[in-house]
Amino acid sequence: GQNIDQPTEMTATEGAIVQINCTYQTSGFNGLFWYQQHAGEAPTFLSYNVLDGLEEKGRFSSFLSRSKGYSYLLLKELQMKDSASYLCAVRDRDTGFQKLVFGTGTRLLVSP
Amino acid sequence: DVKVTQSSRYLVKRTGEKVFLECVQDMDHENMFWYRQDPGLGLRLIYFSYDVKMKEKGDIPEGYSVSREKKERFSLILESASTNQTSMYLCASSLSQGGYSNQPQHFGDGTRLSIL
Numbered sequence: 001g002q003n004i005d006q007p008t009e010m011t012a013t014e015g016a017i018v019q020i021n022c023t024y025q026t027s028g029f030n031g032l033f034w035y036q037q038h039a040g041e042a043p044t045f046l047s048y049n050v051l052d053g054l055e056e057k058g059r060f061s062s063f064l065s066r067s068k069g070y071s072y073l074l075l076k077e078l079q080m081k082d083s084a085s086y087l088c089a090v091r092d093r094d095t096g097f098q099k100l101v102f103g104t105g106t107r108l109l110v111s112p
Numbered sequence: 113d114v115k116v117t118q119s120s121r122y123l124v125k126r127t128g129e130k131v132f133l134e135c136v137q138d139m140d141h142e143n144m145f146w147y148r149q150d151p152g153l154g155l156r157l158i159y160f161s162y163d164v165k166m167k168e169k170g171d172i173p174e175g176y177s178v179s180r181e182k183k184e185r186f187s188l189i190l191e192s193a194s195t196n197q198t199s200m201y202l203c204a205s206s207l208s209q210g211g212y213s214n215q216p217q218h219f220g221d222g223t224r225l226s227i228l
Contacts, residue, residue, distance in 0.1 A: 033217075040221075042219040043202070045218070048214040048216065050212050050214070098160065098162055098208065098209065099145075099157065099170075100217060102154050104154035105154055
């Protein structure tokens with residue numbers, strides 16, 4: 001099976017940088033996704049990693065180390081609107097390429 | 113943009129009722145999913161459909177069934193609603209994919225279902 005761990009909650013200040021970690025254990029890793037979910041809204045896709053290294057998209061970057069079973073989402077120049085939950089999800093070929101297994105999410109609170 | 117539409121944002125039903133949650137996607141996606149989201153438990157897969165009339169149980173299918181008669185529509189059915197099925201229900205869709213595909217799942221806004 002899969003096990004995905006994320007911190008439950010984090011706080012940060014507007015303008016700062018925050019790193020949200022995700023560790024996973026899977027037998028057939030086939031990609032990792034990050035989603036953002038504002039309260040009461042749909043999760044929206046942020047990033048995808050399948051190879052080791054950093055993927056950058058504007059203020060958001062995502063990093064993957066397959067050997068360590070570890071990913072992080074880096075948010076720079078934090079804005080109040082970044083207050084949301086961030087979900088890490090893993091695709092495992094042993095459960096099929098079509099499905100994702102989600103972590104419980106990290107709630108980020110950005111304060112002025 | 114992909115649009116996944118769930119029929120209701122909020123729904124209140126009584127114990128024992130048969131409840132239907134509807135989901136429609138407009139991007140011709142092969143895959144559709146039903147999840148429930150509970151505090152501290154994250155998103156858990158109830159059922160998955162990879163084609164019309166095809167379905168696969170997820171992690172928590174007990175007490176639920178699904179129907180996919182048309183490609184764009186995926187329905188979740190609570191046969192006899194119980195209070196422990198009070199939750200946020202999220203529908204998602206995606207393209208059919210092979211290994212290493214970067215195609216994400218696209219989510220609807222969710223239905224907050226309360227069973228009294």
